[in-house]
Amino acid sequence: MLPTLRRLLARPELSLRLLTPEGDLPPGSLDQGLEWVHSSDLADPTPFLSPSQVLLTTGTQFTSDAPGEAFSRGYVARLRERGITGLGFGTEVVREGTPDALVAACLADGLPLFEVPYRTPFIAVARAAGDMVAEERFARHTWTLGAQRAIALAALRPDGLGATLSELSRQLGHWVALFDATGGLDRVFPRDAFARSGVGGPSDMLQREAALLLRRGQRASSTVVDGGESVTLQTLGRGGQLRGVLALGGQVELDPAGQEVVTSVVALAGLALEQNSALGRARGKLRSGLLQALLGGSVELVQSIIGDLWGPLPAAPVRIAAIGTGRDGLEDLIELLELRVEARPGQLFFARQRAMIVLLVDRTTGPLLTELSTAFGLHIGVSDPAEYGALPRALAQAERALERSRDGAPAVLEFEIVSRQGVLAYLARTDAGDVGRATLEPLVRHDAERGTELLASVRVWLEHNGQYGPAADVLGVHRHTLRARIGQAEQVLGRDLAAFPARADLWAAFVAAG
Template sequence: MTTVKTLLGLPGLRLRPLAGADLLDRPVTRIYVTELPDPGRYLSAGELVLSGLLWWRRPGDAEPFVAALARAGAAALAASGADSGGIPADVTDACERHRIPLLEVPTDLSFSVITEQVVLALAAASESARKRLQAAADAPVETLLERASAELGLPCWVLSGLGRVVAGTAPLPVAAADVIRRHAAKEAGSLTVVPVEGRHAVPWLIAVGGPLSTAQAELAEELAGLVGVTRARAATPEAELPGEARVVALRTEGSDESADVLRELLPDGVLLESTGDTSYATGHWPASAVTDLSTVEPLLRAPRILCGVGEPGEAREVAGYALAVAARRAGRVVVVPAAEVDPHRLLLAGAPEGLRAALRRRVLGPLLAYDAEQHTDLVHTVRVFLECSGSPTRAAKALHVHVNTLRYRIGRAGELLGADLTEFTDQLDVYLALRMEE
């Protein structure tokens, strides 16, 4: 990393510090030459600002100039006072006040020489930084981030597309989900974001705490490549997890991204099976799962993400049945915990679509045909009757009809169905057939 102190040691420049001697460890990322009285709009963090002070005419002129450097986060001011008999005290005082290192440039030294040597120093430092980072290629993600952060002089994080902080060198100043959303929407933010290389449905992102120079951006790209390699070679656990581990079934409709999404959703989990668009895994189900899936949804190719979640200790099939229930619900992201679904619905959800349709036709066919021909709604009457536990009084009240009318309709429906709707087994068959359409 090139610092202000590094520039003081460059041969032939003979720069001399006049202010901010305790700030010489500031990193320098680029050089900018200006004679504008207020260059604020053109500055960026980490710049060495080079000026011949042509803008200075009288005491007080230094304040807006140096204040602009401080606001932009400039690394230092290198100034020559050839036209004013030396650097004015006004400039030195402003640099001390705003904590900007001030370097005096010899009057016989061309700015082009300074620019050339600083650019070469930055290029050499950038190449050295890349080599040092590459030397840690086999290290864990945490080590890679620490090395990169030291080279960049900025905090770094690896974020999952699910809004999870995979690793970081400092507390993330904003919510990870907000960083992901801004990146997906291509909106600028306070952090610089670089995608991690690799063919994964749920991307990882490198976030760096500030704007980057060209050399810094190249180093961030190098970091992204190394993190991508580290992610690709990460081993998947081979043993199932004890305790509160659950089986999760996840489908990414119309895409083969399900396994990647599950690996990110359950980072400690074990992938059990994958057929591309549908995958099963066991792991610790996060409380933030629905929010996480909603966060990553804009980054995926799948138009819908469906998920069924079993209870600890339940068989894989239960999560699959909950997934089938989720598939029949509306929404871009649908998560159905098996515990929230009635057992008979889980059983029905596991039945193939063709079987469900055939059983519905077999049990309800005559009643459906009668309603269609006579423009009646006996199917609805039967449904309400069964949902009222076969109580004529409760059903009549719910349908706003007389109880005798209700009894007549149930009797007629029973004749059409060839069933006794007062018997439990017949009630069960009809009720399940009614549920087949859900």
Template sequence: MSGKPHLGPAGRPLTVADVLALPVVADGDPRVVTGLEHVDRPVRWVHITELTDPASFLKGGELVLTTGMPLPDDAGGVHRYVDELAAVGAAALVIELVRRYHRPPDALVDACRARGLPLVTLAKDVNFLEVTQVVHTLILGNQTDAMHRTQRVHEAFTALTLRGAGPGDVLRAAAEMSGHTVVLENLVHRALICEPSGSTAETVLADWERRSRSTPAADRAGIRGPEGWLVAPVEFQGEVWGRLAMLHGPPGRFGPFRAAAPPPFGPEDVTVLERTAMALTIARLTRPTPWERAAHRDTLRDLAEQRHHSPADAHARIAALGLPTEQTRFVAVLADVPAEADTARTEARISEELDASGTQALVGLLAPARIGVLLALRPSRPCRQAVEHVSRTALDSAPGATVCAGSPTEDLADVARSFREAARVAEATGPGQPLPPDRSFHLRSDVGLPRLLYALRDDTRVQEYAERQLGRLLDHDARHGTDLLATLRGYLDAAGNKTAAARATGVSRETVYQRLRTVERLLGRDLESGEQRTELHVALQALDALRGR
């Protein structure tokens, strides 16, 4: 007889409640008289006895079946009988109320209640031999199934390790295999990765730091804390840097004899968590990016692309990473780095500078050459000052970087809009775009017509418009070596003042008049018309955008 729990239905230990629900037992009309809260105890074996001292033949975890014939007549003897069963760790005592008793003796009920031993009565005759056959077949069969499941767990994690799976993939596999929520946290109780199972991130991560700190650390996998988490340390280069926590899913239906609490974690859950910790250690050795930064990247992308299940989930994930979510202004900042090789260094530098200044933020790569920053600022902290700090840091680390910011928002649900706004500003900001005199970053208010057209330069409608308006003039200049386009530009820049245009281009007024008449003839336009001059001016701005000017 094995000393370890045998896996029952769904890969967990076979419990007293499971046995009572079997048809061969259920036909006896079982009733739990005492210890209802303990019917989730694992059953390792079934023992039929009519002895007055059955405990001497038990090793713990047995479901004891009796007709009640050997029970002492005196209350003291009954108490000793129950004390011995409880001391050896019997799972439950089942007494048939058919032969000697038709109701359980008061002394037996009192003794079982005092020792927390489940006492189950059977109102009808039950074939005890058939019970042992059915239960032992389940136990032995599930023992073999458990071995196969454990082997599959090892194979699955080995495959994940060999293909270089990241921490998110590893935790996702753990949650799927166990059917439980799995969370990876660091030493300061920041939840870096959460894979909910049957729950939402909001439910799992609510008040995470306090709940986590109330769950003691363990040097190996074990059940800890008031919520009964299964936790295991995660090491890196011989030092513990975080831990895994496996949480029960939301309460479900536990059957007529099941306690309200969820069933305990089984050996297979321990195996899954231990293999998860091992896979994470190997992954950290082979992946240079610190996982705290990886967690920031993933969360940033989810926020920017609105991939969270709900605003509440987003709040929970942000809070679990240590950022404030209430009475906070959020600002999205994008830093486009000229050389992709400089992004990792710049990302680390921005993160370090913000930490040093006490600024709460998420920092991470959103694209190969784009760094995203989500500033979480208290109302008293000026947004512009914080964005300027990010911008100066990025420019110091990667000269030539372009930094753009979205509008502040007090609602986390609007963070994606702030990121979209910053991205549109970045699209409208060409290389070397002059900065405003009072800041080192770009805002939406900086985007005028030239930058709007620059952002739309890949749109075929813009290209077609510029060609339709100016194509014949450009063709003429190319064939004849003239520069009528410059004359038109000078004239339009001078707001139709031919004298100012002649002075700006360095030619006589008569020459300007002659060239402008040629322009009108080639384009079929009337340059005295304000509307047509506007159309041509927009076309020139579009042409500059297409040429990258």
């Protein structure tokens, strides 16, 4: 943070006098940052100036033969465009007093103009400004060290990550929010930061920006203006394994000292989240072992272990949900499930099982399964309700439902729906299709060689439970004609279709062949 022109004007030893009343200047004109003081009597000194500097001049360029008001207006306009903080006019060196045309031009353009008396050398003004800049930089450096020390001590507390972010918010005077790897708000400091804004949570734009950074999968940062505040967002974690997004908001942008503190916190937060991830992998292995114990019937043992870790198991009867997953998004899915377990103790338990995520859920978690399927594009199979003693059977049901769900778009499919479709519905999804086509091949070949319609006739006849009249009506032939065709089909197939096993086997062939 730079010292201001107001502080320079207030130095009593310089005896500087403001010629443009503050009330006639744009708001905040005297509170602009002052980076350095430069002196020049050039008609156009701007090529040698930088923004946030104060320019001092003795007025050699404002001689009597200069073009007066027009020259003054152009001179001041160039200074304003260059970003000069203020203009100081040294009197009694070249001329007495400050030109009225220059005062008018500064007032018209909103540039602070002050008078430097003859007894105050320009070098004294420059030295005073340099001292203030050095003091301010030293103060900010001291603040940076103090802030980093306070944040480091906060990181040693039991909830190191939360304490670190809380201390960062206090040191910067900004609100600080952490979004998890799924883009959901994890925590915010101060806790009522969003409540005070009247919206109760992060804005849609802020959430979209955090989600966009996460989807890119690379370390990145961005700055947006949201609700009149400048908000800086910074990803946490390594490229390809982002752990979340840190967001900081306030009425003013951070200076380099503040940014340096944020950089150190990003490193600390990233490390904490990486450690949490490693701990998560260990918890995952423990969960998988506990699931095997549950499937083996050791319910009381599992309950005694997980009680202090994740709360009680879901109350029986429970359903098992089998989620088919790939590598992409797996860690995000597990992290979201961890958050849901923490938020809903006693309603959910999950673990990895081979290439699946297996969930034990109670009757209240149906919306969660739909949310997972929609958010991650997942196929999910769900068992019938079961007691803990029947978990292996429930797991088999969930796997069958998961297998069937893969026939369509990602969705949640319950085993109850699958069971209504019957056993034969599975034939079309297995290698039984080759067997079915081979069974029907004699009829297909006979129809092709002799122009008969045995295949279609047999199928319609079986669909009508072997009744000749209704089947003949559908085919548009006389029932005696159909009876003759069925007899001919029996000869071609070498089967007696009057027997139920033969009819069932032939119908299964039709189903399997598709």
